[in-house]
Amino acid sequence: MARATADRAKDRGALSPADHQRVVQALGPDAPDSPDSPALPQEPTPPVVVTSPQEFRTLLRSRAVALGPEATVGFVPTMGALHDGHGHLVRQARAENDLVAVSIFVNPLQFGPGEDLSRYPSDLPGDLARLTELGVDVVFAPAVEDMYPGGLPLVRVSSGELGNQLEGSSRPGHFDGVLTVVAKLFALVTGGHQVRAYFGQKDAQQLLIIQRMVRDLNVDVQICPVAIVRAPDGLALSSRNAYLNDDERAAALVLSRTLQELAQGAVTVEQARDAINVQQIGAGPDTVELDYLTVVDPQTLQPVDPVPGTLALVAARVGTTRLIDNHHL
Amino acid sequence: MARATADRAKDRGALSPADHQRVVQALGPDAPDSPDSPALPQEPTPPVVVTSPQEFRTLLRSRAVALGPEATVGFVPTMGALHDGHGHLVRQARAENDLVAVSIFVNPLQFGPGEDLSRYPSDLPGDLARLTELGVDVVFAPAVEDMYPGGLPLVRVSSGELGNQLEGSSRPGHFDGVLTVVAKLFALVTGGHQVRAYFGQKDAQQLLIIQRMVRDLNVDVQICPVAIVRAPDGLALSSRNAYLNDDERAAALVLSRTLQELAQGAVTVEQARDAINVQQIGAGPDTVELDYLTVVDPQTLQPVDPVPGTLALVAARVGTTRLIDNHHL
Known part of the structure; x- marks a missing residue:
């Protein structure tokens, strides 16, 4: 529902002034106009960018509520430096859901000492341009202090034996770091509405362990695997x-x-x-x-x-x- | 809102037939009649008892939705064998919330080898009678296979250094087992509505670690500590x-x-x-x-x-x- 629709609903008495106010707030300042608004240029609307976990939760929830009890949220967690592989994840999320949220957070907890945390690529302006084109509604781009206020978490999610082999044996603690941040993100995006989260199959072990976390911890998120995207010469995008x-x-x-x-x-x-x-x-x-x-x-x-x-x-x-x-x- | 209230709201057009149906379903077969119903005996209504995690989630959510966007849920996780200490937790939950849910589950994951899992006291009929008197709405009493289908979880919540000392040093793995089951229960009771969870201060280390989990993993639950209840001679109830x-x-x-x-x-x-x-x-x-x-x-x-x-x-x-x-x- 766009602002103009909400206004008309209030005018004809279908929305109380209080509900109208709630809907307008939920739509937010950047809500796209629906096709029934007076003709406007069809520039893609940039996503709303939030950095505070609480704000992210509240915004997503209020927008979902405004869309009604059947609203679904598609969520794509990323570490930024987005490429066409991420593009596929977001396009699928966009096609299957009413709202699409993307997180951009380079999670220090999943990098070991001597790994590439300090040189991990980053391009927030480029990422936002790409996500605008893809029609993403909300981008959550917290700083490390937003995600881990007061320092790294003492309580973490542990991947157990699934996380100690293969990638985990070369990268001790990696999957515990992944699960901990994904559990946090899932706790922020869930809240009454259906949530689908999209993960690439390139990180096969990560995908399996996240699916296992959802099952083992009763997380209310549906995990949607997306096929590997390759360059024309066959290299998996990364x-x-x-x-x-x-x-x-x-x-x-x-x-x-x-x-x-x-x-x-x-x-x-x-x-x-x-x-x-x-x-x-x-x-x-x-x-x-x-x-x-x-x-x-x-x-x-x-x-x-x-x-x-x-x-x-x-x-x-x-x-x-x-x-x-x-x-x- | 009781069934009779919903019926009258439908009759005067304040509830659509579809919404009326939803409310009636959400109230469930055991919903207490409100004081404005025709005079009926004021027997306390037993709680609805569910054993399936998915059913627990759905029931709680639909009841909360029926009560409106401001509905709050009070949740008291227990291992059964309820005493007056639990009674205080439930009474506080009842006083502060629209809906009250109590879980009864002796969690094998938090017992070490040689501990008292096999002889842990159990009295489901007595517990249900007590919870009926206390006006609890929903009791979640899963079997081990309901909580851990296919065996114990591979992915768990880890309490880290907070859980390795004091009780944890005498009971290795105890707090990881506690956090894992509490994380699962919290994932079931949250879902758009505000949730308050009540824990006794007798288990001081447990309370602290759960508060830390909520903060570290962004769990959308407010933890409410409740003072120790003692027998007249001073012994802490347990x-x-x-x-x-x-x-x-x-x-x-x-x-x-x-x-x-x-x-x-x-x-x-x-x-x-x-x-x-x-x-x-x-x-x-x-x-x-x-x-x-x-x-x-x-x-x-x-x-x-x-x-x-x-x-x-x-x-x-x-x-x-x-x-x-x-x-x-």
């Missing part, structure tokens, strides 16, 4: 691709190419590992350094034989950049 | 008091008596410890076995000098029963 120079980017293609060959049955797991391990970056001495390539049960992450329905996961360091990718067999 | 024989119960009084003397400045911490350690149970050889008696900062649980504003905590084994108590200095 904010961390921005770290790669041309030689590294070319070398990184071995990951997606090898997964594809594995999925087609053209190579064995051992051959796939060898193919990655011999990959050189440019003419220099550096190599692509394989962390793991393994085939797992997609529900338990336990290693299994590479049969249809299983999931091949790969992680490797290309230059100084750690990349992951995966492919369903 | 479901575990049911384990004590007469001699043990008499011996257990040394805990509350000593805390009181400490709070009055009549004894030092060291003298208080000695007073408990020399306590005999009846004529037998058993003694009251002190686990800890310490004075802490109520916010951090760090040991401090016994000055006003600090908190004295005690834990001891009396016979085979572990008891705790505390007193603000």
Whole structure:
């Protein structure tokens, strides 16, 4: 409902002045005009940007209430530096929900010592331009002090054994950090309305662990997985691709190419590992350094034989950049 | 709003037939009649009892919606075997909220191996009679399989350093189990309406850790501490008091008596410890076995000098029963 609709509803007595006031407040200053308003230029309306958790909760809830009891919220948590992979998440959220909220927060809790927290790419103006084009309603872009006032949390969500293997074994504490911030964000976006949250399948282990958290902790959010988005040459899109120079980017293609060959049955797991391990970056001495390539049960992450329905996961360091990718067999 | 009120509102056009239907469904079959109904016996109406988490969430939410946007829910999580201490929690919840829900669930996750899970007291019929008298609206009494379908959760809430000391050092994993089940229950009772949750101050460390969870994970619940309820002789009420024989119960009084003397400045911490350690149970050889008696900062649980504003905590084994108590200095 746009402002003009609310005004007319009040004029004909369908909305009390108090309810009208509530609706107008809920719509907020930036609410787009509906098609039944007098003709206006169809510039995309920028999202409302909030930084306070409480304000984010209140805004989302009041907008959902104004849309009625069946209103749904699509939520896309991100660390910014948005690329077309995020674009797919947001487009799906936009297509399936009445309201769309995106969070942009580089969560220190999920970075280990020596990881790339300090150099993690950031481009808030570019992100907001992209989210405006995508028709996002609300952007939550808190500072670290907004999310962790008084310091890092003492109480955290623990991913247990699911989070200690694969990525977790190279990045101790990573998934506990992810779950803790996602639990906080979910606590802010839920509140009576239906919430769908969108996660990319590139981070397969993260997706599984978040699905498990929702189930284990009765979180009232529906998790919607979105397929990996790849560059034309096959590289899975990632904010961390921005770290790669041309030689590294070319070398990184071995990951997606090898997964594809594995999925087609053209190579064995051992051959796939060898193919990655011999990959050189440019003419220099550096190599692509394989962390793991393994085939797992997609529900338990336990290693299994590479049969249809299983999931091949790969992680490797290309230059100084750690990349992951995966492919369903 | 009772059924009769809803009917009259529909008759005079204040409620649409669809809204009337929604309200009637939300009120449920056991909704008490309001005073403006034709005279009926004023028997207390038993609470609606549900065992399914999803049903609990849906019922509470629909009842809150039917009561309007300002409806508040008071929630009292318990492990059953209710005593007057619980009665105080429920009475305060009843006085301060439109709807009152009580959960009864003996949570295996918070019991260690060798603890009293298998003999923990249970009296569902007695509990329901008590909750009927107290005017509770909804009782959530799930089985273990309802709360932990498919086995114990992999993803849990971790209490960190706050949960490793005092009770946590005698009961490893206890507070992670408490937080995990409380997080699940909170996820079920929240949903757009304001929620107040009531916890007794007897479990001082538990209360602090739950308050910290709410803050650290942005849980949308207001925690309401309720003062310790004591028997006339001073013993803090606890479901575990049911384990004590007469001699043990008499011996257990040394805990509350000593805390009181400490709070009055009549004894030092060291003298208080000695007073408990020399306590005999009846004529037998058993003694009251002190686990800890310490004075802490109520916010951090760090040991401090016994000055006003600090908190004295005690834990001891009396016979085979572990008891705790505390007193603000």
